[in-house]
Amino acid sequence: MNTKKDNTEDKILDAAKNVFVKKGMEGARMQEIADEAGINKALLHYYFRSKDKLFDAIFSKIIGLAFPKIGEIFQSDQAFAWKVEQVIDTYLSLLMKHPYLPAFILKEVNRDPSMFFKLVLKHGFSPAPIFEIIEEAMDRGEIIRMNPQHLVVHVLSMCIFPFAAKPIIHFVLFDEDKQATQAFFDERKQEVKQFVLRAITPELK
Amino acid sequence: MNTKKDNTEDKILDAAKNVFVKKGMEGARMQEIADEAGINKALLHYYFRSKDKLFDAIFSKIIGLAFPKIGEIFQSDQAFAWKVEQVIDTYLSLLMKHPYLPAFILKEVNRDPSMFFKLVLKHGFSPAPIFEIIEEAMDRGEIIRMNPQHLVVHVLSMCIFPFAAKPIIHFVLFDEDKQATQAFFDERKQEVKQFVLRAITPELK
């Protein structure tokens, strides 16, 4: 699955990532991480002094992963509709590859928001440029006029939420049929793009 | 806040609800629940034999609350657009009143899906009738043709996700300005309705 390195530290990081993402900070056990890494508990504390420290290392890497470079997409010279499609493609591809991220991040952010805030500051992430570009597209009449912040939240909601609620969808909508659920998630790229474009495109045809 | 009853059992249920919803099953402490109820730990175990049992009682009530009667709205004789607006209004009113529910439910459902499944079966909830009504609206040309399951997930995503991601929105979008965040959430009813209706309404004007 992941690039398994030979050295112990990477084995620990890899194991810790798997266990933390699945169980969360509170549900994870140092014993389980040690087992998955093929070592013992004492060695975990030798490399990382505490469970907190180990978790911070993992969480920091994951936050970096989950805030991909959508800024770059928006900087490009393409039509706004193309940018929207690109962002949805990029984000849903990322989530299909890491379907546990939304539930994990939401859980940990709600448990300790300050931890997340520090990381956002460290990564220097700012949404302002994106809103400017959206405003410009509205000024040009490329898309209808609306509140850009709501537009962004609409799109991210439709992309992210279904992964966080996957067990519910799997059971309520598809009666625990794994193939049907998988098919549904495969379709979402197309469905979200169509829905959003229909909502924001001025009357054309 | 809540209808505080005099008898101990209700004081416990009320305290447990507050603590469990804020901290989750894994984060909650029996001591904290006892403190909030103004009693001691032993009495908790006298009324509910274990932490698990107490949690089940709370979770069951909350799931009942979070699945409101949107079925009834859909049964009515109104135009489809009206039904959509009504559902969004109902759901967002519910969530404004209980903003912690989404994060709590997502956390617990991902921790132990089977617990949730049993409750859904007990409540006898089925989405099939809703999908039928959506199909009929499409047949009549009242809304554009699309996959009803995706439509439902789109709408629920836009309603629920922002509450689960509230700390992120509060910090990244509004720089920890509480009033601005509150205003944003107040606007969402209107914004979600407009967005959805634009996406699903056939070309009119």
Place this chain on the structure above:
DNA sequence: GTCTATACGGCGATAGAC
């Protein structure tokens, strides 16, 4: 660096007086 053994604290649960 890696292991075994153990200390230490927290928490769910119970015993038993009132």
Place this chain on the structure above:
DNA sequence: GTCTATCGCCGTATAGAC
């Protein structure tokens, strides 16, 4: 029914041999 006191487990963290 309600309390105080305490048990026993489990999980993090450390000591110390190799």
